[in-house]
Every structure is written in C-alpha cells, then in structure tokens.
Amino acid sequence: MTKPYVIGIDIGGTNTSLGLVDRQGNILQHAKLRTGDYEKLEDYIAAMEAEIVKFGQHAGSDNINGIGVGAPNGNYYTGEIVDAANLRWKGAIPMADMMSKTLGHKVTLTNDANATAVGEMMYGAAKGMRDFLVVTLGTGVGSGFVANGQVIYGYTGFAGELGHVTVEHNGRLCGCGKRGCMERYCSATGIVITANEWLEQRTESSLLRDAKGPMTAKYIHEAADAGDELAIEIFEYTGMILGQALANAVAITSPQAIILFGGLAKSGELLFRPVRKYMEENLLNVFRGTVAILPSSLPEADAAILGASALAW
C-alpha cells in the first residue's frame, strides 16, 4: 500500500526546493538549498539529507512513499542529469542512484517540464485529462507531453523538447548549437532578443527605448500593459511563432489542452490571444476548436515541488 507522504525536490541552477507533500497536494514542510554553494556533489546530497531527515521526523520516516525529483536535462529511465548548462556538475551525473543510496528512499527523476506535466495532471489544470501538454516558458522553453494518460519519455528518456523544434531555418543561434530553435523566440530570453533587434532596426518611438539597464521580459510586459504599440507587436510576434509551433505539435499528438507555465506565461492575454489565433489558423480542420490554451493552475511558488513530488506516487 502506498504510504501517505512523498517528497518533491526541484533542482534548479540557483535554488533547490524541497517539500513534504501529502496525497492531496498540500506541502506540509518546505526547505531550500542554494544549489551553486556546493562544489562537490556529495556535499550537496548530504545537505539534502539533512533536510530530508527533518521531514522524516515530522512525517515519520516510514510514512514516506518515495522522492520525486525534477531537474534540468533529467532522464527518467537512467535517473541521470546529463550536461545541464546551469549546474556546476558536468557530464552524466547518476543523481537518482546517488540520492537513493544516501537518502534511503526510492528516487524517481525526470526533467523539470515533464515533472510539471505530472503535477498538472495530478493537482492542476490537466486533472482528469489523458492527452495534453505543458509548455514552460522561462529562460528557455521546456515541454512535457502526456498521451493516453502517460508522459511521453520516448526511446531516449529525453522526449518533449519542443523548445528545440526549428521555427526558422538559419534563424537565431541557440545555446544548443542549432539555429532557429523555438526557445530563441518564445522564451523570456527570446522576447528580449526580439525587442533589442527591433529597437535597432526600427525608428518609431517606444517606452522600450527608455528602459533603464538591460531589457527584460517583465519590462516589455509592463510597456505593453501601458499601451506601447511596439511592445504589443513584440508579444504578437512571439505568440505567432509559439502558436505556429504548437499547431505542428497538435497535428502529432492532438491534445485536449496546452498549458502554458512559467514567467512569460504570466503575460496573460497579451501572449495567449496571439498564441490561440495563430495556432488555430495553422490547424488542420479536424483539430480546430478542440485544443484549449490554458494557464497553469498550480500555485506558482510550489509548482515545481508538486510536479516533482507527483512522480513519487
């Protein structure tokens, strides 16, 4: 019989968040580590252990069903983290095995977007859905696809890299080494690149020209909210690229909903309206009107922990 609690851990480049979670998705205990403080992986895992011992004291160690981990470039099959750009530990790290050995619980690991998809399915906007996808719009773009009620991990364990579909041949150079990847246009980073390019190429006045310091997605959002036409047009363009890429994904998996998550998704209708419009325009007739574009309904600060924890049920 499954035990009443799980632990969710979200490994990020800056912070690692840990939570003790019950079956209803309540986070009973929180903890946080600064990921970058640990040069040696063993020290990092030892620091996690200290927090998990405290969780065990709260819940009773025997009542913990397992640990779920969301991590950049996490592989569900091997439990490895492979060449994560934002982590100090390079190569293929057997994170799930190492954690399991030290922490004495079963550890299930996947990438952060797949973990979010599981979280949305258990606790969020995708409750009860068997076919949907989650797109995380942050510094980069991640995605998690669910079909027939199961996450698609694929043959490699790395499926769901919608951020790296090509949207423009010979387009912007991506951190992955390819050109024209969707995440160079539709992430918080991508929208800033668009703004800077357009400000240089064009002459119209815009609030964006008054930005103090480096351009940010948040600043573009604020300018658009204040009615700045260039900023609104930048969102229209960003939503167009995303909507076209989503239409191609719909042709493959025909989801009931696409859940947009992360910093840029907080722009609301500024982004959602053009995404819907250009997705619909590019859909085959049998798919038109069948796909809802939804915001995440996971409480934002806890979404990553909840997503990761859901893996451990």
Add this chain to the structure above:
Amino acid sequence: MTKPYVIGIDIGGTNTSLGLVDRQGNILQHAKLRTGDYEKLEDYIAAMEAEIVKFGQHAGSDNINGIGVGAPNGNYYTGEIVDAANLRWKGAIPMADMMSKTLGHKVTLTNDANATAVGEMMYGAAKGMRDFLVVTLGTGVGSGFVANGQVIYGYTGFAGELGHVTVEHNGRLCGCGKRGCMERYCSATGIVITANEWLEQRTESSLLRDAKGPMTAKYIHEAADAGDELAIEIFEYTGMILGQALANAVAITSPQAIILFGGLAKSGELLFRPVRKYMEENLLNVFRGTVAILPSSLPEADAAILGASALAW
C-alpha cells in the same frame, strides 16, 4: 480467451481489401471489392458481408476474434469515417457501428496510417519497439505515432497528422485548405510538383524533360537511377524537407525508429540518405544517432490488411 483468427479490412478510395489473418500474421484468405462501385453505403457493407461469410465458412465463424478496419480519416474513438476526400460517402459515416450491426463481429476502426503502425509493431519492422513512428508516403502523407507501446490517438482520435505540419509558411496550397503542409512536398504528389516547378524555372537538360505524358514519382525515380542530376537533386530536396520535419517530430516523441512506408519509400537510398542527413543535422544533441530510419518490413501487398487486422486482437 482470444479466438485464433481476425479479419483485416483496408478501405481505400479505389479498392477495399479483406483478409482472414491468424495470430502469426499469415493471410489465409483474400477478397477484394471495388469501393467506388457502391453508391449506397448499405450495398457496400452487404458486399463485405458476403465475403466475410465465406471467411467464416473457412475459419469457423465462432473462431473469428473481431474485425479491424483501416480507413482514410478513420476515428478510433467513434468508429466514424469523417469527410474522406476519396470516398463517395460524405460527412461523418458511423462505419464501425454499421459494419458491426450487419457483420455480427466487434469492429475496430482507425485511420490507415495508425493501422499500419499497429501492423509494424505486431508483424513488421517495429516488432518489440515501444516508441516509434510510421510515415506513409503515398498520394498524401500519413503517420502513426506509438509511445509507451500505445498508438497516440489524442483527444480527438485524429492524432498523427504529420503530413499537415507546416514546413513553409505561405508555401504550396494543400488540399486541406492550409498552405505549406509537408505532404505537398514529400508525397508522390509533392515530388511531382517540385519536378514540374523546377523544370519550368530552370534551364539545364534533364531526362525529366523527355517524360511522355504527365510527370510521375516513378519517372523521377527512374531518371535519378539513371544518373540524371536534376532528378537526384529533386530527391535531395524532398528528403531535406522530410528530414527537417522528422527532426521536429523526434524532439517531441524521441522514437527509436521512423519507418517509411508506401510508394515513395521504395525509392530507397535516393530518399533515405538525405532524410537521414537532414534529420540528424536538425536534431538536438541528445537525440543524435538514436533514431533509425527504416523501410517497412511488411509484405507490401498485404501490409494494409495486416495493419488493420492487428487492431482486432
């Protein structure tokens, strides 16, 4: 307990093929109808009934486990055929229900490409695979995606329309009403459009200029085999578009193999070489070298029957 035989039926615009199939994929009895001969759907189903009665006499009617049907625009969930361009019966036809009522067996229906995917998984090149896709390159382009060992039907039941991903914005007008769909470039029809366009735009000599009658994919294939440079370049271009589209599909589902099926796939390395090259060039590093591009290993004349029959197990 499952019974020892199933019936596979492939509904095509010209012919309908029926077969009595055992668990090993042997087709013990064949039958064929000319689909276009039947103005009334009831007459068509009655003609099927006559053939199936004969199968029942051969196998013993009680030994037939069910009927699987592959049909253009077939919907797995509803058993309907919806607005199939090549069939006389328009609108949404409740084909599975009507057949089941008349024929007295359980009828499972899906589109022809999904049926082929099931056939490859049970009897063909994808035996033992849990994550793969089949792309059918005929007059149009169809596809069937399998993830976690299950066909992806999606929320609508119509998932797997890779032929209608957009490969060129404002590109060639497709029969579906959209522009730039992959099937307008990578089908037997698409490669002929490319040849005719290039012959008009360019001046170099080519065997293709000597074609008697309308251009065909077969003629382009023969010219390329004879060393004609323009024909070879047309295959390179066709393979490039297909390879790029497949790379985007790999980013989503990470298949172990992509199985190319149908008329144009018989061009062999003329097509397979550029498909592999451009797919690999457009893959994220974690997917490079992980995806096999394979020809179908189903016996060609029987593939559609086998695929359809596999649904009935």
